Amino acid sequence: MRDVLIPRSGIHLRLVLAFSLLWASFDGSVAADGPHIATASHIDAGRVQANLEHLAGIGSDPAGGITRLGLSQAELDAHKYAVDLMKDAGLSVRIDAAGNVFGRREGSAKLPVILFGSHLDSVPHGGAYDGPLGTIGAIEVIRALNAAHVKTRHPLEVVVWTNEEGPHFGVSAFGSSVAAGSVGPEVLDRKDEQGETVADWLRRYGQDPGQLASARIAPGSLAAIVELHIEQGPNLEEAKIPIGVVQGIVGLRRWKCVATGTANHAGTTPMTRRHDALATAARELLAVRDSVRAEDGRQVGTVGYLKAEPGAPNVIAGRVEFPYELRDLDAAKIERMYAATQKRFADIDREEGTTTVCTEVNHIEPALGDPRIQATIREAARTAGLATMDLPSGAVHDAGEISRLAPMGMIFVPSHAGISHAPQEFTSPGDIANGVEVLYRTIVLLDKKLGAKPTA
Amino acid sequence: MRDVLIPRSGIHLRLVLAFSLLWASFDGSVAADGPHIATASHIDAGRVQANLEHLAGIGSDPAGGITRLGLSQAELDAHKYAVDLMKDAGLSVRIDAAGNVFGRREGSAKLPVILFGSHLDSVPHGGAYDGPLGTIGAIEVIRALNAAHVKTRHPLEVVVWTNEEGPHFGVSAFGSSVAAGSVGPEVLDRKDEQGETVADWLRRYGQDPGQLASARIAPGSLAAIVELHIEQGPNLEEAKIPIGVVQGIVGLRRWKCVATGTANHAGTTPMTRRHDALATAARELLAVRDSVRAEDGRQVGTVGYLKAEPGAPNVIAGRVEFPYELRDLDAAKIERMYAATQKRFADIDREEGTTTVCTEVNHIEPALGDPRIQATIREAARTAGLATMDLPSGAVHDAGEISRLAPMGMIFVPSHAGISHAPQEFTSPGDIANGVEVLYRTIVLLDKKLGAKPTA
Numbered sequence: 075m076r077d078v079l080i081p082r083s084g085i086h087l088r089l090v091l092a093f094s095l096l097w098a099s100f101d102g103s104v105a106a107d108g109p110h111i112a113t114a115s116h117i118d119a120g121r122v123q124a125n126l127e128h129l130a131g132i133g134s135d136p137a138g139g140i141t142r143l144g145l146s147q148a149e150l151d152a153h154k155y156a157v158d159l160m161k162d163a164g165l166s167v168r169i170d171a172a173g174n175v176f177g178r179r180e181g182s183a184k185l186p187v188i189l190f191g192s193h194l195d196s197v198p199h200g201g202a203y204d205g206p207l208g209t210i211g212a213i214e215v216i217r218a219l220n221a222a223h224v225k226t227r228h229p230l231e232v233v234v235w236t237n238e239e240g241p242h243f244g245v246s247a248f249g250s251s252v253a254a255g256s257v258g259p260e261v262l263d264r265k266d267e268q269g270e271t272v273a274d275w276l277r278r279y280g281q282d283p284g285q286l287a288s289a290r291i292a293p294g295s296l297a298a299i300v301e302l303h304i305e306q307g308p309n310l311e312e313a314k315i316p317i318g319v320v321q322g323i324v325g326l327r328r329w330k331c332v333a334t335g336t337a338n339h340a341g342t343t344p345m346t347r348r349h350d351a352l353a354t355a356a357r358e359l360l361a362v363r364d365s366v367r368a369e370d371g372r373q374v375g376t377v378g379y380l381k382a383e384p385g386a387p388n389v390i391a392g393r394v395e396f397p398y399e400l401r402d403l404d405a406a407k408i409e410r411m412y413a414a415t416q417k418r419f420a421d422i423d424r425e426e427g428t429t430t431v432c433t434e435v436n437h438i439e440p441a442l443g444d445p446r447i448q449a450t451i452r453e454a455a456r457t458a459g460l461a462t463m464d465l466p467s468g469a470v471h472d473a474g475e476i477s478r479l480a481p482m483g484m485i486f487v488p489s490h491a492g493i494s495h496a497p498q499e500f501t502s503p504g505d506i507a508n509g510v511e512v513l514y515r516t517i518v519l520l521d522k523k524l525g526a527k528p529t530a
Numbered sequence: 531m532r533d534v535l536i537p538r539s540g541i542h543l544r545l546v547l548a549f550s551l552l553w554a555s556f557d558g559s560v561a562a563d564g565p566h567i568a569t570a571s572h573i574d575a576g577r578v579q580a581n582l583e584h585l586a587g588i589g590s591d592p593a594g595g596i597t598r599l600g601l602s603q604a605e606l607d608a609h610k611y612a613v614d615l616m617k618d619a620g621l622s623v624r625i626d627a628a629g630n631v632f633g634r635r636e637g638s639a640k641l642p643v644i645l646f647g648s649h650l651d652s653v654p655h656g657g658a659y660d661g662p663l664g665t666i667g668a669i670e671v672i673r674a675l676n677a678a679h680v681k682t683r684h685p686l687e688v689v690v691w692t693n694e695e696g697p698h699f700g701v702s703a704f705g706s707s708v709a710a711g712s713v714g715p716e717v718l719d720r721k722d723e724q725g726e727t728v729a730d731w732l733r734r735y736g737q738d739p740g741q742l743a744s745a746r747i748a749p750g751s752l753a754a755i756v757e758l759h760i761e762q763g764p765n766l767e768e769a770k771i772p773i774g775v776v777q778g779i780v781g782l783r784r785w786k787c788v789a790t791g792t793a794n795h796a797g798t799t800p801m802t803r804r805h806d807a808l809a810t811a812a813r814e815l816l817a818v819r820d821s822v823r824a825e826d827g828r829q830v831g832t833v834g835y836l837k838a839e840p841g842a843p844n845v846i847a848g849r850v851e852f853p854y855e856l857r858d859l860d861a862a863k864i865e866r867m868y869a870a871t872q873k874r875f876a877d878i879d880r881e882e883g884t885t886t887v888c889t890e891v892n893h894i895e896p897a898l899g900d901p902r903i904q905a906t907i908r909e910a911a912r913t914a915g916l917a918t919m920d921l922p923s924g925a926v927h928d929a930g931e932i933s934r935l936a937p938m939g940m941i942f943v944p945s946h947a948g949i950s951h952a953p954q955e956f957t958s959p960g961d962i963a964n965g966v967e968v969l970y971r972t973i974v975l976l977d978k979k980l981g982a983k984p985t986a
Contacts, residue, residue, distance in 0.1 A: 241842075307798035324797065328843055339950050340832035341780065341857050341924035342763035345823055347948065352833060353819060356812035363809060367801055376796035377808060378843045382835040386697075387784055387853035389834050389951070397843035401797050468797035492803065494795050495845070 116218045116514050119507035125159065125210040126506075129194065130202040139497030140202060144195035144237025144248060145173070145266065145275035152194035153279070156209060156234050163216045165232060170289035172252035173236035173279035179216055181229040181521075186297040188226075188520055189480070190215070190513065191233035193249070193472060197241055201499020203506075207487070208302040209234050211510040218514050226521040228297055235472040236279070242266045250472035253291045254479055262286065296480035297524045298447060301473035302513045303484060304501050305465075308492030315463040316508045317455040318486030319448050323467045323474035325440035327408055328399040331419075331432040333358065337384060337392025352382045352391035354428040361418035362398050365411050372466055373402035375411060398432075403440050403466045441474035447483030447516075450523060454515035460508055469494075485512055572674045572970050575963035581615065581666040582962075585650065586658040595953030596658060600651035600693020600704060601629070601722070601731035608650035609735070612665060612690050619672045621688060626745035628708035629692035629735035635672055637685040637977075642753040644682075644976055645936070646671070646969065647689035649705070649928060653697055657955020659962075663943070664758040665690050667966040674970050682977040684753055691928040692735070698722045706928035709747045710935055718742065752936035753980045754903060757929035758969045759940060760957050761921075764948030771919040772964045773911040774942030775904050779923045779930035781896035783864055784855040787875075787888040789814065793840060793848025808838045808847035810884040817874035818854050821867050828922055829858035831867060854888075859896050859922045897930035903939030903972075906979060910971035916964055925950075941968055 132152045133142030142148040153175055160167050165177030178187075192208025212232040219226070236249030243264045251257035262273040262283050273283035305311075310318050335351035359377040366375035377398045382391035398415070400408045419430045448464070455462045465486065467474075473482050487509035490500040501509075588608045589598030598604040609631055616623050621633030634643075648664025668688040675682070692705030699720045707713035718729040718739050729739035761767075766774050791807035815833040822831035833854045838847035854871070856864045875886045904920070911918045921942065923930075929938050943965035946956040957965075 305798065306795050307800070308803060309800075326797070337952070338948065339762050339925060340834065340855060341782070341830065341926070342761065342950065343830070343924070343948060344763070344765075344828065345819070345830055347764060350819075350832075352836065353815060356815045356836070359809060359812045360816075363801070363806075372800065374797065374799070374801055376806075376844070376846055378796060378845050378847060379838040379841040380808065380812070380836050385835040387834045387855055388832070390832055391834060399796060399843055468799070469795060470797070492794065492799060494798065496793070 115507065115511050116222060117214050117507065117510045118217065119503060119510070121217070122210055122214050122506060122510055123503055125213070126202060126206055129155065129206045129210070133196065135199055137199065139199035140196045141198045141200070142194065142196040143198070143242055144240050145243060145272060149195045149237070150279060153234055156194060156213070159213050160232060163213055164220060165216060169280060170253070171276070171281045171283070171285040172249045172289040173276055173281060174249040174253060174289065175234040177213070177216070177232040179219070179230045181226050183227040185228040186295055187231045188228045188297050188300070188517060188524070189231045189233055189476070190300040190302070190517060191235070192301050192303060193235045193238035195237050195239050197239045197495045199497060200239070200495050201497060203304045203499055203501050204306065204494055205238060207304055207501065207506060207509065211302045211513050214510050215514045215517055224518065226518070228521050228524065230517065238472050243272055246470055247472050247475050250475035252286060252289045254475040255290045256475060256478070259286050291476070291479055293479055296476070298444070298520055299473050299476040299480050299482050300447065300513065300516060300520070301471055301484045302509050303471060303486060304489045304494065304499070305486040306469050306489050306492070306494035308489070309465055310463060310486060310488035311490060311492065313463055316460045316487065316505055317451070317462045317512050319451045319462050319464050320443050320467050320484035320486055321448070321464050322403050322440055322442035323471055323477070323484070324401040324403050325405050325408055326399060326401045326436060326438040326470060327412065327434060328397060328436035329432040330395065330397050330435050331358070331430055333394045333396070333428055333430040335392055335426065335428040336390070338390045340388045340390055343390060348390055349427040350390050351394040351428055352380065354422055354426045354430060355380045355394040355396055357422045357426070358419050358430060359396070361422065362415050365414040365418065366400065368414065369407065371402065371407065372468070373400065373407055373411065374468060375400045397435070399436070401468055403442070405440055438470065438474070441477040441482065443483055444481030446523065447481055447520065450519045451483055451485055451512065451516050454512050454519055457515055458508070458511050460512060483516070485509055485516065571963065571967055572678060573670050573963065573966045574673070575959060575966070577673070578666055578670050578962060578966055579959055581669070582658060582662055585611065585662045585666070589652065591655055593655065595655035596652045597654045597656070598650065598652040599654070599698055600696050601699060601728060605651045605693065606735060609690055612650060612669070615669050616688060619669055620676060621672060625736060626709070627732065627737045627739070627741040628705045628745040629732055629737060630705040630709060630745065631690040633669070633672070633688040635675070635682070635686045637682050639683040641684040642751055643687050644684045644754050644756070644973060644980070645687045645689055645752050645932070646756040646758070646973060647691070648757050648759060649691045649694035651693050651695050653695045653951045655953060656695070656951050657953060659760045659955055659957050660762065660950055661694060663760055663957065663962060663965065667758045667969050670966050671970045671973055680974065682974070684977050684980065686973065694928055699728055702926055703928050703931050706931035708742060708745045710931040711746045712931060712934070715742050747935055749935055752932070754900070754976055755929050755932040755936050755938050756903065756969065756972060756976070757927055757940045758965050759927060759942060760945045760950065760955070761942040762925050762945050762948070762950035764945070765921055766919060766942060766944035767946060767948065769919055772916045772943065772961055773907070773918045773968050775907045775918050775920050776899050776923050776940035776942055777904070777920050778859050778896055778898035779927055779933070779940070780857040780859050781861050781864055782855060782857045782892060782894040782926060783868065783890060784853060784892035785888040786851065786853050786891050787814070787886055789850045789852070789884055789886040791848055791882065791884040792846070794846045796844045796846055799846060804846055805883040806846050807850040807884055808836065810878055810882045810886060811836045811850040811852055813878045814875050814886060815852070817878065818871050821870040821874065822856065824870065825863065827858065827863065829856065829863055829867065830924060831856045853891070855892070857924055859898070861896055894926065894930070897933040897938060899939055900937030902979065903937055903976065906975045907939055907941055907968065907972050910968045910975055913971055914964070914967050916968060939972070941965055941972065
């Protein structure tokens with residue numbers, strides 16, 4: 075393997091030049107709960123890398139990384155590339171009214187669909203793996219099934235969800251949320267930075283925005299939803315475990331707070347007479363951290379900015395706006411942390427002579443992974459000789475939305491240094507091959523296990 | 531007295547309709563160190579109020595308060611109004627290359643000039659008193675001397691300094707700094723929000739920017755510099771003392787700091803693996819406050835904003851830029867506080883795994899008031915039956931710059947609720963009349979006291 079720098083995007087993609095070395099590299103990462111067997115690979119790791127490299131050129135940003143925003147020309151170009159790959163793989167392609175792309179491979183029985191895939195949009199200056207890995211990996215599973223002449227009982231569908239990241243329209247997991255019925259026509263008039271609406275973009279994707287509700291997936295039509303994704307955290311890499319079995323996608327609650335004090339002259343206002351909204355907000359930021367740290371566990375809490383007004387070096391801030399968010403798999407723990415922060419905020423306001431008011435702006439319930447699918451992913455990894463670790467997903471994913479319709483499972487592979495949403499985002503070719511192989515085996519196993527239950 | 535609302539500016543100016551009541555109102559504010567005598571007033575308080583009201587209409591801002599930025603058409607209009615008032619008062623007017631306006635009244639002896647005045651520019655959405663009081667008050671002193679047929683031994687000059695506030699060209703006390711020789715032609719190319727340079731504006735003020743250095747005042751040419759100003763703090767009002775004798779203008783040191791951590795995903799990065807630059811900066815803000823509070827005294831320290839990057843609710847901040855400033859009359863105390871903050875910053879960086887680097891961007895030494903002028907102001911107030919309080923100026927003033935050339939004194943009057951640089955800035959007509967009367971008496975006394983020392 076060697077590093078190939080793609081100058082136009084500044085992204086490193088490691089082209090696998092010696093595929094024969096790939097599986098040898100697993101020796102270091104096969105761990106305690108799986109036998110050290112040299113298992114044959116069903117998938118073509120080099121083809122996956124080549125597809126990922128091609129995608130990295132779509133939306134590559136001169137200022138660094140990849141900017142392939144959801145509902146933009148770059149995402150549309152990436153979708154077209156995926157459609158071509160799907161058709162090459164013999165899938166019959168349809169695009170729903172939310173722009174989601176589905177590639178279908180019929181099954182031998184009348185059963186609900188096993189759906190798997192991910193997204194192709196990125197954050198601004200994002201990386202090459204968040205989304206593309208799960209999308210290309212899913213297409214590769216179909217190609218590998220074709221190559222092995224495997225006929226499944228369930229119909230299989232590869233999906234590319236539209237606009238998962240969603241920073242510019244203010245709605246994340248857009249395509250999957252429409253499919254799950256949790257987002258509707260109320261978003262059609264939202265505008266991006268150029269003033270184009272969601273509706274405008276859906277028309278460019280070849281869809282009729284008035285038919286958005288038709289993209290809703292009927293309950294009972296899915297047997298399972300499975301998503302392969304990079305971890306976006308450091309846990310797998312640090313534990314040297316190649317496969318993560320996602321216990322669930324954490325719940326997320328986010329508040330926007332405004333701390334109000336009194337703006338005044340920084341030179342003439344005595345320290346004892348100040349009602350400094352920024353000092354209040356600084357203490358509240360630390361209170362959020364303390365409240366999150368007060369319990370054991372993987373819960374997280376973050377304040378990403380403090381916006382002070384008037385915001386001059388020589389004026390005491392009179393108003394500070396800041397968001398804070400809390401995430402955990404356990405909704406009750408989030409509620410406990412929220413109550414603790416609010417109690418601390420009240421104490422701080424009393425001490426500082428300020429007022430802090432917080433309004434909830436996001437409330438996503440935890441989405442638990444289906445235990446049978448988790449067991450299937452563990453089994454798939456074991457048969458491939460790969461160790462697994464159970465862990466939550468701290469990030470939101472399309473699979474979380476679809477878990478409201480069908481049993482859900484997610485497979486994680488290591489993210490180098492835990493970095494994501496940045497040009498430095500990197501997962502090694504070996505880890506990618508592991509993940510796609512485990513996805514292949516998971517789909518095959520699920521087809522057997524879930525097949526006992528036919529549709530009505 | 532009744533309140534008159536001037537709708538175009540939203541500023542309250544209290545028009546004095548019954549001047550005979552004015553001095554009666556002093557009973558409440560005459561205090562311990564001055565005799566309770568009913569002293570006749572030399573100045574015309576109604577004329578001062580009328581002039582201030584006229585000025586409040588120049589640059590009144592539809593969005594609130596007065597926006598009469600230094601080196602703008604509004605300031606130029608205000609200067610023209612001052613020139614008219616000066617000429618009406620019999621002063622011979624000259625304008626220097628920095629746009630500063632001087633109105634001269636000859637003395638009977640060959641002595642250096644007693645200079646007094648202030649500025650007419652404001653901050654955006656500022657008030658009606660910061661600057662205009664000292665300017666109109668100085669012109670009123672001349673008118674009162676004329677009315678009383680007082681001939682001074684020293685030549686007297688009323689000054690209107692250009693661009694004292696200076697937010698848009700990034701140089702405060704512009705006119706007085708040029709006069710003191712601490713600012714030179716290097717500022718001529720600085721641009722305002724419309725792209726106009728300092729040089730462009732000086733041309734509109736009728737000056738040749740190439741001659742800027744000619745505005746420097748020759749050492750020895752001034753006997754004293756005196757400035758009447760609103761306190762801009764709450765001390766006088768809270769102590770119910772009508773006259774402040776300024777001990778000096780505090781030194782000001784300001785740093786720009788950058789705290790660098792690691793930007794990362796707020797959902798996937800465990801609490802124990804974070805290097806959150808905003809948590810570091812929040813702790814550093816509180817460390818600045820703690821370091822300032824650690825000693826008794828009037829010193830102040832402020833962090834006016836924390837600018838986080840990337841600044842999204844779901845991303846741990848990787849970089850935070852923030853200013854901090856420390857002010858005190860004692861430069862050694864500022865240095866001690868600075869050392870204490872830097873030690874705390876290093877501890878915080880070590881604990882958080884971050885790096886904070888601070889660069890000094892302003893360093894203004896304290897400017898001490900001349901003890902003889904302070905004594906003269908106290909005497910002037912005492913003869914007028916007004917109590918005084920010694921206090922530092924926490925704000926920067928033109929007189930501080932000129933104190934590098936000549937003995938300096940400042941007279942403060944109360945600011946309602948300590949509010950300044952805001953539309954709510956207010957000083958009562960009684961307090962204004964007190965201040966102008968004390969300025970009158972101070973100038974008359976200084977003329978006698980300083981007159982013993984002729985120029986070479």
